[in-house]
Structures are given as C-alpha cells and as structure tokens.
Amino acid sequence: MKNYFWIIFLFCNQSTAEPTLVPCCTNPSHRVPPSGMKLNYHPIIGIISHPGDGASGRLNNSTKASYIAASYVKFVESGGARVIPLIYNEPPEILNKKLNLVNGVLFPGGSIKRGHFFEVVESIFKNVVKKNDGGDHFPLLAVCLGFELLAMIVSKDKNILEEFSAIDYPSTLMFPRNINLNGTAFERFPPYLLQKMAKENIVMEHHQYGISPEKFHKNKNLSNFFKIVTTSTCKNRKIYVSTVQARKYPVTGFQWHPEKNAYEWGLPGIPHSESAIQVTQNAANFFVRESRKSSNRPSNGEVLDKLIYNYKPTYCGKAGRGFESFDQVYIFS
C-alpha cells in the first residue's frame, strides 16, 4: 500500500508543488481505505431531519416538528447500513455525540434554505470535512436540497442558486465526453445501466432550483472543491448540474433523487421500471460502500440507543399529494 501511494505521488507531483493526488490522477486517494484498515461491515449513517412534518402540517403543526422521509432510511438500509436520525433542532452536544457514532452522513431533499436548519447543515458539513482532514474516510451524500445547500455553503454565495423547472420530471444524466467515472458515484454502475441513464428518463428530478454549469465554473470556491460528473436538462431546456463529486473528499452531490425510484409512489413521474430500481440500488451500494471505509467504531450500546428503530414511521401517502409527496415519514417533535 505504501509503495502504491508513493508511485502515484511521484507520477503526479512532477509539475506541481502541491501534494494532491486527485486532480491529475484517475484514482483519487480517498477511494483507498487507509492502509491496514479493515472495512467496516456494520456501518451507520446519520440522516439530518428537515423542519416540518413532511405532510404540510396534516400530521403535526408543532413548530418543533421535523421529519425524515422513510425512503431515505430504506435507501440506506438497502445498501447494508443502519440509520441514526440527526434531529436538526436537538442540542448541539447531542448532535455532535451522534456524529461520533456514524460512518457517514446523508443530507436529504426538502425546501428550507435558511435559519437554524441551514446553520446546522453548515456545521455538520464542516464537521465532515474535519473528520476527513483528520484521517477518517467519512462520506457525505447530499440529495436535492442537500446538494443545493452544499452549493451555497461551498461557494460562500447564498444567492448562487438559479431557478429551474424540474418538478416531478424524470430525466437523463448527461456524462461529459471522456469523463473518467473512477472515483465517482458511478464507478461500479453496470455499463448498460449508465447507457440507459444517459438515454432514458429513469433518474427522478424534483426541484425548482439548481445551478448551471456556467455559474458553477464561475465560482472558483465551488469549482475548486467539486467537479461536475453529470448535467441534466429542465422542462425549459435549460441545463443544470445534476451530479458533483468533491475533488479531495468523499462528498457527493445529487440534484436527483436516488431514493424515490424504489421507495416513493406519490408523484406520477417517478420511474419504477427495473432499470430505474437498479439506479436506486447502485446509488445505495455506492454510498454505503464509502461508509464501510470509515474507521469510526462506536460502542454498540450507544448506537442501539440512537438508531431509527427507536422511532415509528407514519403512513402519510394516503391523504393526497403536494410538493411533499412522501409515503412514509418519521416525525420528531
């Protein structure tokens, strides 16, 4: 393992003083578990809750209420990990304690982009970066709103988002010509599925904001941190960034919803074909595979106490559709 790093280092480092392996090499260092480190076959993922009840107040109007759509929990579980809810309005000490019990974090979709929720997301993001800088391999997957929040945080420009028309709009992913998918979410997607994703509308989009490739490249804070892996097209034929991968961190952003294809039924556009379900499954495999590289080994007792199994999901899919069209939610209040 040591020799391996050394060879890449030599190979890469000829023209630049910066000892970074990522931009010039096809095999990012963060994909390689720390030397001597065994994979963790009991990974735990923290999912942050979103303000509200996930059902426009039909289930709970408390201002303290927050929710996690059960589809994100099932998504993580299908990849072979368990979930600890990071309830955004819990005291910071508890949130920090929970962050020390997990092997990765998921920022789900939603709509809130300011206030206490934004600050908590920002502080968790900083914590993720710190854990990676400290030597752990600690992945973050940010979906839809999560991706938009990362764009705001990393760019240091709260007005960076633009409007796009992509509500309930299954789409394709466009891969830049000659892109190397090694070190991206798609590295182990089967080739036939990648081809389908590029041609058929089997990737679920459900958003009204996003970022164009032009705006992405113009903000150096953003384009130095992330590279664009895919783009997609909205109803008005405008192109937006749909997948990003951080250059030096296991931080991945999807503007699309990997969890909806298999686990949500409340929007007419959600693709449920066999290939669409494989999109969900391969994305879950990717994220959980990353979390197995985390060296964090919390004590079992503390974990059991905090797992999502201590909460009951509520069925909310029967009472009608809205922007929040979840079938099942976990509500915390």
Ligand SMILES: *[C@@H]1O[C@H](CO)[C@@H](O)[C@H](O)[C@H]1NC(C)=O
């Ligand atoms: C929340 O408030 C709305 C509007 O006042 C009301 O229609 C709804 O029934 C309330 N929900 C609950 C769970 O009390």
Ligand SMILES: *[C@@H]1O[C@H](CO)[C@@H](O)[C@H](O)[C@H]1NC(C)=O
């Ligand atoms: C809903 O909100 C009330 C407070 O208004 C709270 O007492 C109750 O436990 C909440 N229900 C759920 C399911 O969280």
Ligand SMILES: *[C@@H]1O[C@H](CO)[C@@H](O)[C@H](O)[C@H]1NC(C)=O
């Ligand atoms: C990806 O990386 C592996 C080794 O790390 C290499 O064998 C493979 O050829 C690479 N694939 C591409 C498409 O670059």
Ligand SMILES: *[C@@H]1O[C@H](CO)[C@@H](O)[C@H](O)[C@H]1NC(C)=O
């Ligand atoms: C990039 O970040 C710096 C702070 O680190 C900030 O001053 C600057 O405005 C940001 N750039 C853009 C284009 O927003």
